[in-house]
Amino acid sequence: MKVKSYFLSVWDIIDPIYFSFTRLTYLDHRSQENIFRVRLTKYKGKNVTLSDGTVIRKNDVLVKIHLHNVALLKKLLPVASDVKRGRLIYRAVERSLPELARYVANHPNSDQIKGIVGITTMNRGCERLGFEIVDISSIVYKALKWIRLMPIHLLSVSRPFKTLGKHEPKYLFMSKPALLQKTKN
Numbered sequence: 001m002k003v004k005s006y007f008l009s010v011w012d013i014i015d016p017i018y019f020s021f022t023r024l025t026y027l028d029h030r031s032q033e034n035i036f037r038v039r040l041t042k043y044k045g046k047n048v049t050l051s052d053g054t055v056i057r058k059n060d061v062l063v064k065i066h067l068h069n070v071a072l073l074k075k076l077l078p079v080a081s082d083v084k085r086g087r088l089i090y091r092a093v094e095r096s097l098p099e100l101a102r103y104v105a106n107h108p109n110s111d112q113i114k115g116i117v118g119i120t121t122m123n124r125g126c127e128r129l130g131f132e133i134v135d136i137s138s139i140v141y142k143a144l145k146w147i148r149l150m151p152i153h154l155l156s157v158s159r160p161f162k163t164l165g166k167h168e169p170k171y172l173f174m175s176k177p178a179l180l181q182k183t184k185n
Contacts, residue, residue: 005077015070024066025147026098028102034096037066040109043117045171046137054175056114062128063104065118065172067093090125097166101182115175121167130182131172 024037041064048056056062073090076085098145104113120126123133138141 020125035068035092061112064118097182118172134171
């Protein structure tokens with residue numbers, strides 16, 4: 001626990017530097033509850049057809065979502081159970097989606113945005129939130145993402161080395177119509 005706390009403290013210092021280099025933005029600077037940081041991106045993967053018929057093609061504009069990992073991990077650190085940690089993450093994402101939907105609806109480039117995309121190794125329960133899980137086809141890109149996401153995995157689960165090989169990075173997609181439906185609920 002002390003080692004994780006130490007690494008989290010170091011990460012907390014480095015995070016603002018990372019944030020400034022990634023062109024990420026907060027959905028609402030006043031909100032302490034929203035765990036998403038976002039930026040517009042052009043999709044570079046293979047074509048993906050979502051369940052509502054939305055086709056995501058190369059160079060389509062998407063909102064790339066990033067979890068605010070330091071803030072989330074601070075909340076997870078005192079929680080001993082991986083199941084309780086999973087529920088905490090689920091509820092945090094669920095609470096953040098309506099604000100993300102408003103962001104997309106009110107964005108100056110809203111007409112061009114086809115949906116949202118994220119990459120995660122924690123994808124259990126994502127379908128219930130409205131995400132569609134898609135394999136990353138590029139082995140090199142998947143390996144690079146796995147290396148980048150490994151510190152999050154090590155800090156977020158109680159026995160990280162037991163589950164290290166069980167979680168591989170996956171795309172999470174949600175079409176704009178599916179996301180905008182979140183503001184109506």
